[in-house]
Amino acid sequence: MLTYIVRRLIQTVPVIFGVILVVFLIMQMVPGDPAVLIAGDGASEETVQAIRHDLGLDRPLPLQYIQYVLDVFRGDLGTSYRSDHPVMDEIMLRLPTTIQLALASIVITIVLGMIAGIVSATRQHSTADRLIMLVALLGISLPSFWLGMMLISFFSVKYHLLPVTGWGSLEHVILPAITLGASGAAIVARMTRSSMLDVIHQDYIRTARAKGLKNRLIVYKHALKNALIPVITVIGLQFGTLLGGTVLVESVFAINGLGRLIVDAIRMRDLPVVQGGVLVASVIFVFVNLGVDLLYRYFNKRIEMD
């Protein structure tokens, strides 16, 4: 197992380099000259040239890339065009908020999704099952930002139950977390249901019945542990969608997190921030995936033999 962990860790290195490369390349696609942008209108040619040299933009592309990689590993993600602060600082200021939101949302995704999936599977074809699957369908079909807006309209505007925007207490977290976690919960519910149904028809469940075990024990002990194994992977993937979704949800709820930082930066053409933000989010996701993969291997011991 340990060797496997090390091996996977090593495998993430090229992926991270690849992510850095992709981000770098995408930024190269930006039309226009960043030096001109910084210098402002009306700046003289020498000023622009000086800035360009400062930023290292006059060197060949591969060297720029290497410089960028080195900078990244040193923690230097550049300087924001707009605020003139280091990008890393700007990100670190807002990252905790986003992490909190993401965690709250993933809890909703996992708990709500699994419970719904289990209930559905154990009561297959019943009204509860159909209802849950209907809600799940809505969960994956409704745009998250729209759901957020509708929730705000209902809970905050009409009934004043919860605050509209802001951050800091449980009340602030509820609506955004539900909005963000809804589609994930729907997917997890569907996956859990189908996985449970698969498992319930397996031979070893028949054996458990032949041993005289009570139904509840069979479902929660024998079936569940097997059924949840593929669901783990799905949860990992959903974390990615969730992280990406913070961009939308933070905008709707005016939450000062990483997602909103990126969106504002795009609007302001503050490219270093966009670059840095996307990079940080992606690296986080890579490690989350690694964790999920290890968790999966731990539970699915059968493939440990590989």
Add this chain to the structure above:
Amino acid sequence: MAMLTQEKLLEVQGLQTYFFTDEGISKAVDGIDFSVHRGETLGLVGESGCGKSMTSLSIMQLLSRPGRTVGGQILFKNEDLLTKSEEQMRRIRGKEISMIFQEPMTSLNPVYTVGEQVAEVFRLHENLGRKEAWAKAVELLRMVGIPSPEERAHQEPFRLSGGMRQRVMIAMAMACQPDLLIADEPTTALDVTVQSQILDLMKQLQERMGMSIILITHDLGVVAETCDRVAVLYAGQIVEYASVDSIFDNPKHPYTQGLLQSLPRIDEDQEELLAIPGTVPSPYDLPSGCRFAPRCAFRKDICSTAQPELLKNSDEEWVRCWMYDENWSGSDASGQPHISNQEGSKVI
């Protein structure tokens, strides 16, 4: 052979289990009668699809939709199992009646260790604590012939071979010393060498515990070696039920005769292997009259129109065939053509 007593442990009468599907009603089990005495091994024989497994699942009441037992009685220790509640059945399963299945590779839960799964039976039926149950589980694994049981108990099923997994299944089934063990094709999925080991193991345990076994199989060789009595199934019905000697030396029903005939023999030169022509009827679409009639070499007119009853004679031999009438008794029914080993077998 095990010690036979006259006491009937299990008596199945007129069992009917149907499957209600979109394609119609499948009469998987449609009139099964047999008995199992204490300490006896009964072989339940037939081709695939004849209802053997369904019979055993009906006894254990482990049927899943859309199957349902619709008629008959299953008397276990003189109580009809079909009238028992689910809760009552649960207490019987694994404790008084146990079952082992055909596919050892998939019949054990992959995420729990072998020891845990065996211990579970003790914890459930005998209310033992974790440590006690584990200790007993290890002992049980030793008893079924698993080497180094202390280590093996900590392993998940995928680490064990098919034969070993089947031993674990047997251990789980034996844990509470049941009165009856139902073994549904326990060796079919195993290598031949392992097969005999498993069968020997079962026999040993049977002698130790005085347990009865219902052995479901399509392999007549296994039947000859291990069973005391045999019930032959065809298309959901018992067509012959007698002692193993009687079945092999003097088979009554044409189907039984056909089965025995199709066994390759080493003591004779055979020009060809004789198979029973035709195929088993679909349980959705059973012929009226005798179900074997379309394939039977001795078919008479009445065979196609009316179903024969199960006739029982004084030697505890039963047969369902129009060749025999109520006055039939003894093993030497007169005037009955016997199938010889010449090419006299009429092909339909």
Add this chain to the structure above:
Amino acid sequence: MNQSVITPAAPHTVIRPGQLRKFLTRMAANKLASAGGFIVLFYIIVALFAPWIAPYDPYNIHLPDKLLLPSWDHWMGTDDKGRDLLSRIIYGTRLSLLIGVAAVSIGAIFGVLLGLVAGYYGGWLDAIIMRIMDILLAFPGILLALAIVSALGASLINVMIAVGVFSIPMFARIVRGSTLTVRKLEYIDSIRTLGGSDLRIILVHILPNIMSPIIVQITLRLATAILSAAGLSFLGLGAQPPSAEWGALLSSGRDYMFSAPYLALFPGLAISTLVIGFNLFGDGLRDALDPKLK
């Protein structure tokens, strides 16, 4: 990323003539899937006949009529510039379907191509392609599309490209998986011994057999693409005003969440319904193509 963990959306089926009828019967019997199909069809018709169906000109600014509540004249009310919301939504259908189809086409064409090559040739080609796909999939959610749009500039076309690129890895993975399975079938080897060229084998023998998961994925991907595109437009990164694209409508509707909530309600319903349609239809397709169900 662990490739062995992702399974194709539907197992591949060998397509035979009689199967088509069986498949259509199964689809028709599945009421939910049929409903989904009708929804999608409905939207397609609305998109095609928009100029004839829309009661008003969606771009016609008429300030005296601004922010009217839904009424008989304006079934969905008017927006802050007096434009009829219903008409704007109808025209928006065209844009959403266009973006969806374009994006998924990009994703499917490149994804299938890469997946076929990776699955068929294996070796280092497979490793490189899949490693690139892993890298693309390392970007959480729509962040990749976001980054692309931010670089190229906010416009509808760039959203199409961005969402398209972001769809490629999924197709590549699924197609690669199916290709690997089909390639192992014996008849592929026999064709090779008969002298079939690689290209021929891929196009004629492998591709038709893996169409089912591809089709299912296309349908489900259309749902996601439309949502993603709407999301990007909502952030102001897609269609620019005065475009009637649904995401943009939601964006402007957001400003009036308190005073005129219907401005956000209806476009959202429009998106949701279409996506529900694609999802139902896609689910139905997947079930109908699954050989395990009798």
